[in-house]
Amino acid sequence: MAFYAALGVGSLIALSGPAHRPAVATTNQPQPDSVALASKLVGKWSGTRFESNSTTGQKYTMQWKKDTTGALVGTISMPSGSSYATRVVWSSDTGFITESAPHKSAKLGEKVVTRTLSHFKGDSLTGTFEARPMTYKGQSETGRFSARKG
Numbered sequence: 001m002a003f004y005a006a007l008g009v010g011s012l013i014a015l016s017g018p019a020h021r022p023a024v025a026t027t028n029q030p031q032p033d034s035v036a037l038a039s040k041l042v043g044k045w046s047g048t049r050f051e052s053n054s055t056t057g058q059k060y061t062m063q064w065k066k067d068t069t070g071a072l073v074g075t076i077s078m079p080s081g082s083s084y085a086t087r088v089v090w091s092s093d094t095g096f097i098t099e100s101a102p103h104k105s106a107k108l109g110e111k112v113v114t115r116t117l118s119h120f121k122g123d124s125l126t127g128t129f130e131a132r133p134m135t136y137k138g139q140s141e142t143g144r145f146s147a148r149k150g
Contacts, residue, residue, distance in 0.1 A: 036093065037072060037088065037091045037096060038066055038072055040120060041064045041072060041088075041096075042064050042065055042066065042072070043063075043064060043149055043150070044061060044062070044063050044064075044149070044150065045061065045062040045063075045064070045125065045147040045148065045149050045150075046059070046060075046061050046147060046148060046150070047059070047060055047061070047062065047125070047145055047146055047147025047148065048060070048145065048146060048147075049129065049143055049144070049145040050143050050144050050145070051107070051141065051142070051143040052142045052143050052144075054143070058078070058079075059078075059079055060076060060077060060078050060079075060145075060147075061076075061077045062074050062075070062076055062077075062147060063075045063077070071087060071088070072087065072088040072091075072096075073085065073086070073087045073088075074086045074087070074088075074098070076100070076114075080106075082103075082104070082106070084100050084101055084103035084114070085100065085101040085103075086098045086099065086100040086101070086114070086116075087099060087100075094119060094120060095117065095118050095119040095120060095127070096118055097115065097116065097117055097118075098114075098115065098116045098118065099113060099114070099115050100112075100113055100114040100115075101113075102134055105131050105133075105141055107141050108131070108133060108139055108140075108141055110133050110134070110135070110137075111133065111134045112131040112132055112133050112134065112140075112141070113131070113132055113134065114129055114130065114131040114132075115129065115130055115132075116128065116129045116145070117129075123148065123149060124146060124147065124148050124149075125145075125146065125147045125148075126144070126145070126146045127144065127145055127146075128142070128143070128144050128145075129141075129142065129143055129144070129145060130142045
């Protein structure tokens with residue numbers, strides 16, 4: 001009986017005070033490390049992407065900036081003239097993950113969302129990408145890329 005009483009008191013203490021509850025973010029402020037990421041990422045990048053199991057690369061450019069909320073947003077452009085918007089959804093001191101707005105994949109012939117995992121390597125970026133269709137039909141497009149600033 002003493003055990004249950006102690007358990008009940010401990011539960012009340014744990015649940016009673018706001019000091020024991022995690023803080024909830026109420027603003028859309030950029031993550032603290034986004035300032036460091038922005039100093040490395042903002043600007044124009046030129047690169048080459050390779051689809052999985054392919055040695056033929058496709059050129060592209062990325063233009064990165066901070067928007068009015070402090071978020072890092074970019075535009076990916078292909079030589080054909082097609083382009084799409086993307087944004088950083090997670091970052092650390094060595095890399096970041098992006099997610100694009102829906103856009104049409106020339107290879108798959110349908111709308112996709114592209115996610116990338118990018119790592120800084122000196123003054124370059126390297127990483128992988130996956131373009132998944134908005135309606136899954138068993139196909140996605142994957143590959144790797146590299147880019148240099150300037």
